[in-house]
Amino acid sequence: MxxxxxxxxxxxxxxxxxxxxxxxxxxxxxxxALPIMRREVPGLVAALRELADEHLPDDDGHCRKCRSGPFWRRVPAPCRMVLKVHLAVGAATATTRDRTLWTPRRHRLQESTAA
CATH class of the missing domain: 1.20.5 (Single alpha-helices involved in coiled-coils or other helix-helix interfaces)
Structure with missing residues (x-):
């Protein structure tokens, strides 16, 4: 406990x-904000690099950190953690214009033409 x-x-x-x-x-x-960010951002970057280094692919292309159990359960790289970090960083750096113009075409509900 x-x-x-x-x-x-x-x-x-x-x-x-x-x-x-x-x-x-x-x-x-x-x-x-500038002095605080200069003090804090290098630590955040180092933490993200350390996290990314843990999830490097092995010789077979599987995530070293996420691989556990038998070979058929190994996670292919990039694993979910790497993808989530990339999405989070991309969302944080996207401008408001980028966020309003982005449309997920593949997963968007199609409008019905028969009305």
């Missing part, structure tokens, strides 16, 4: 820290 309490405390602190950084980045003026 002690590990769960410690994990929950660390998770809550981490979430609060990220929320504060997000608030400063979005709502802060350049003069106050």
């Amino acid at each position: 002690g590990n769960h309490v410690l994990f929950n405390e660390l998770r809550e602190r981490f979430e609060a820290h990220l929320a504060l950084l997000e608030q400063v980045a979005v709502d802060g003026d350049a003069e106050s």
Whole structure:
């Protein structure tokens, strides 16, 4: 039970820290946000690099971190974690114009022409 309490405390602190950084980045003026971002962003980049390095493909093209169990259950690279990070970074860097113009054609419901 002690590990769960410690994990929950660390998770809550981490979430609060990220929320504060997000608030400063979005709502802060350049003069106050710049020193905070210069101090915090290198750590975030290092954490993402470490996470990405854990999920490199092996010689057979399977994720090293996600592979577990028999060979038929191995996860092909890029695994879900890598894809989620790429999507999250892309969504964070997309401009408002990009988000309003993007249409998922493959999964979009088609409008009925018979009315």
